[in-house]
Amino acid sequence: MKKFLDDADTFLEQSLRGFALAHADLVQLHLNPTFVSRRALKPAGRVAVISGGGSGHEPLHIGYVGPGMLDAACPGQVFTSPTPDQMLAAAQAVDAGSGVLFIVKNYSGDTMNFQMASDMLSIEHLTVLVDDDVAVENSTHTSGRRGVAGTVVVEKIVGAAAEAGADLADCKRLGDRANARTASMGVAFSSCTVPAAGVPTFEIGAGEIEMGVGIHGEPGRRRELIKPASAIVDELLDAVLSDLRPAPGQPLLMLVNGLGGTPLMELYLLQQLAARRLERHGLRMARTRVGNLTTSLEMAGASLTLTMLDEELCSLWDAPARTAAFSA
Amino acid sequence: MKKFLDDADTFLEQSLRGFALAHADLVQLHLNPTFVSRRALKPAGRVAVISGGGSGHEPLHIGYVGPGMLDAACPGQVFTSPTPDQMLAAAQAVDAGSGVLFIVKNYSGDTMNFQMASDMLSIEHLTVLVDDDVAVENSTHTSGRRGVAGTVVVEKIVGAAAEAGADLADCKRLGDRANARTASMGVAFSSCTVPAAGVPTFEIGAGEIEMGVGIHGEPGRRRELIKPASAIVDELLDAVLSDLRPAPGQPLLMLVNGLGGTPLMELYLLQQLAARRLERHGLRMARTRVGNLTTSLEMAGASLTLTMLDEELCSLWDAPARTAAFSA
Numbered sequence: 001m002k003k004f005l006d007d008a009d010t011f012l013e014q015s016l017r018g019f020a021l022a023h024a025d026l027v028q029l030h031l032n033p034t035f036v037s038r039r040a041l042k043p044a045g046r047v048a049v050i051s052g053g054g055s056g057h058e059p060l061h062i063g064y065v066g067p068g069m070l071d072a073a074c075p076g077q078v079f080t081s082p083t084p085d086q087m088l089a090a091a092q093a094v095d096a097g098s099g100v101l102f103i104v105k106n107y108s109g110d111t112m113n114f115q116m117a118s119d120m121l122s123i124e125h126l127t128v129l130v131d132d133d134v135a136v137e138n139s140t141h142t143s144g145r146r147g148v149a150g151t152v153v154v155e156k157i158v159g160a161a162a163e164a165g166a167d168l169a170d171c172k173r174l175g176d177r178a179n180a181r182t183a184s185m186g187v188a189f190s191s192c193t194v195p196a197a198g199v200p201t202f203e204i205g206a207g208e209i210e211m212g213v214g215i216h217g218e219p220g221r222r223r224e225l226i227k228p229a230s231a232i233v234d235e236l237l238d239a240v241l242s243d244l245r246p247a248p249g250q251p252l253l254m255l256v257n258g259l260g261g262t263p264l265m266e267l268y269l270l271q272q273l274a275a276r277r278l279e280r281h282g283l284r285m286a287r288t289r290v291g292n293l294t295t296s297l298e299m300a301g302a303s304l305t306l307t308m309l310d311e312e313l314c315s316l317w318d319a320p321a322r323t324a325a326f327s328a
Numbered sequence: 329m330k331k332f333l334d335d336a337d338t339f340l341e342q343s344l345r346g347f348a349l350a351h352a353d354l355v356q357l358h359l360n361p362t363f364v365s366r367r368a369l370k371p372a373g374r375v376a377v378i379s380g381g382g383s384g385h386e387p388l389h390i391g392y393v394g395p396g397m398l399d400a401a402c403p404g405q406v407f408t409s410p411t412p413d414q415m416l417a418a419a420q421a422v423d424a425g426s427g428v429l430f431i432v433k434n435y436s437g438d439t440m441n442f443q444m445a446s447d448m449l450s451i452e453h454l455t456v457l458v459d460d461d462v463a464v465e466n467s468t469h470t471s472g473r474r475g476v477a478g479t480v481v482v483e484k485i486v487g488a489a490a491e492a493g494a495d496l497a498d499c500k501r502l503g504d505r506a507n508a509r510t511a512s513m514g515v516a517f518s519s520c521t522v523p524a525a526g527v528p529t530f531e532i533g534a535g536e537i538e539m540g541v542g543i544h545g546e547p548g549r550r551r552e553l554i555k556p557a558s559a560i561v562d563e564l565l566d567a568v569l570s571d572l573r574p575a576p577g578q579p580l581l582m583l584v585n586g587l588g589g590t591p592l593m594e595l596y597l598l599q600q601l602a603a604r605r606l607e608r609h610g611l612r613m614a615r616t617r618v619g620n621l622t623t624s625l626e627m628a629g630a631s632l633t634l635t636m637l638d639e640e641l642c643s644l645w646d647a648p649a650r651t652a653a654f655s656a
């Protein structure tokens with residue numbers, strides 16, 4: 001294992017300290033229990049939006065804490081769910097009197113722990129479950145579909161609504177709608193290595209790719225030989241489109257997401273290929289973001305996400321945001 | 329070679345098309361000759377700032393085109409200098425009547441081609457050469473020190489000055505000063521693969537690191553066994569500090585730069601370790617940026633850059649900028 005690492009046991013805390021130092025104008029780090037909150041809390045009367053999950057997917061979620069997106073994020077150990085005490089402490093810290101919306105990726109550990117927090121929390125709250133990955137039903141750590149890069153879309157849209165004064169029920173409705181209109185699929189060229197494990201999560205041959213991979217290296221649809229980028233893009237997009245079934249002319253938001261180890265040049269190549277493919281389907285890429293938005297440590301690979309925008313979702317996507325990893 | 333790639337011959341153009349599509353609000357792509365310019369040109373009477381170099385270091389330079397930073401960038405093929413016709417066309421396109429400042433990283437191909445463009449260009453112009461890499465004197469493609477991530481600092485500072493109306497001589501003076509007060513050193517854990525070559529640029533053992541690596545995989549100071557992150561940080565920082573020799577209390581800008589294949593969690597760990605090390609030296613990290621700022625395709629590794637700020641440089645660093653990869 002080649003990593004910048006002193007000690008796997010202190011890795012997360014040291015990394016979070018560095019994050020908080022680098023973005024001291026935006027965020028505040030709390031330890032025992034661990035969460036990251038906005039430095040400037042929301043005015044009273046606004047819904048607080050909280051997410052969380054295993055670390056190793058940065059900038060998700062800590063990089064999306066700030067005005068226009070999340071109020072707090074609860075990072076677990078690498079690829080491990082945060083614990084209910086983190087979510088409770090975060091909720092108590094950022095609640096502005098109008099309730100808390102939890103955004104949870106659909107993994108068994110996350111849903112269980114957020115449910116436990118939910119059961120103990122006296123503040124009014126609701127949960128949006130994100131399950132945008134169309135690759136497989138059920139998986140190593142999931143019943144039902146997995147939550148992947150579409151989480152960024154949900155966090156942006158709900159965050160913007162909460163900032164604008166939407167009430168808790170409305171934030172929940174918008175989050176559910178954004179999730180229902182969002183689908184993703186990814187592909188891996190390499191595995192990643194969890195520091196505490198010290199060995200790659202899975203083995204993959206020199207010429208092989210994992211089509212439909214999960215963001216922890218969970219198996220996808222199949223292992224196959226590498227093929228041209230345009231063939232990969234066609235397969236990913238067609239899987240996403242056959243799930244969403246957008247009408248011709250439907251304005252789409254597209255995320256071209258790097259899983260961590262893929263150069264920006266290749267992500268922009270995917271952007272170009274995917275945009276052309278959408279055009280050939282008579283569809284319109286109305287908005288787009290390219291970059292490492294939801295990663296799997298140093299995994300080489302990428303995912304494509306589409307969201308079927310409508311006027312409301314689009315204006316929430318466009319609303320101002322200022323976080324470590326997302327400016328609008 | 330596992331890359332998102334259809335054809336190495338069209339890779340750069342397709343990638344640039346994707347970049348231009350993703351950032352259509354900010355930039356415009358020109359082909360034959362190839363350069364990227366701001367969508368909204370500067371008002372007349374301002375100096376135009378142009379950079380360029382081999383591709384594969386994204387977001388450098390195209391990601392820094394926009395208000396507050398560059399007016400245009402000239403991307404060469406991967407790790408290959410752009411040609412003089414690109415620089416000439418870019419200069420003619422973005423000149424706003426007050427001359428052009430070229431920012432050039434110190435590599436033989438780049439300096440030669442920018443010099444040729446300079447000889448042919450009738451518009452008033454000056455050049456700032458960036459050579460911030462303290463690892464080695466002279467190298468595979470360089471006489472003197474190499475230009476690496478410190479280029480981002482020079483582009484930001486000169487870009488801000490030009491935006492604010494500084495004249496050509498003043499832009500040159502500030503660029504030279506920023507460069508003289510900036511030093512960097514990097515370390516690689518893995519090689520990278522140039523698409524047209526198809527094989528890794530260099531071989532490196534499972535437990536080895538290249539201390540002082542160049543951004544094209546040029547040899548550094550030595551090959552050694554991997555060591556704890558804090559020992560790596562100490563060595564990188566001490567090399568940089570012994571070059572700059574800042575006085576106690578000197579405010580510093582620090583870049584923690586990922587070379588492409590290193591996860592954000594590790595970069596934030598480096599940030600924390602480096603900030604602590606500076607403190608122990610009685611130095612102050614006044615500003616910082618963490619992320620993939622100047623990359624070497626998918627190389628795993630990182631570099632540290634320090635700039636000795638003064639009031640003028642600090643206010644130019646803080647000035648507003650809006651580009652694909654840098655917001656302030």
